[in-house]
Amino acid sequence: MATLRLYNVVVDCEDALAQARFWAAVLGWELRQQEPGWATVGDPDGPQRLGFGPVPEGKTVKNRLHLDLLPEQGVSREAERARLEELGARLLQTVTEDGLVAHDVMADPEGNEFCLLEPYPGYFG
Incomplete structure (x- = not known):
């Protein structure tokens, strides 16, 4: 235990x-x-x-650990991305898998990466 x-x-x-x-x-x-x-x-x-x-020291390389953020059910990734950008985050890239958006890789105001997930129904099951 x-x-x-x-x-x-x-x-x-x-x-x-x-x-x-x-x-x-x-x-x-x-x-x-x-x-x-x-x-x-x-x-x-x-x-x-x-x-x-x-x-x-300042951040110089990719994070070894990052947070995955999931919008609440019914809230779009795009709306959350816009809100996060208003708070000071920036979009680094949008990742697609099998032709579908999987997540946005974003950075906080000091450059620490995090992911904003596309809220697919399977996440809420």
């Missing part, structure tokens, strides 16, 4: 508070903690958290 639980996913960044505010707006979460050089956001209805801590 495992004796550990996932407490936090931490994102290296330059500006912890700015990143926390961006991701809180993206996910509809709340800012939970802010200290000099550290900030967290959390799901108001659950234990999920993201932490943001500054590092001295």
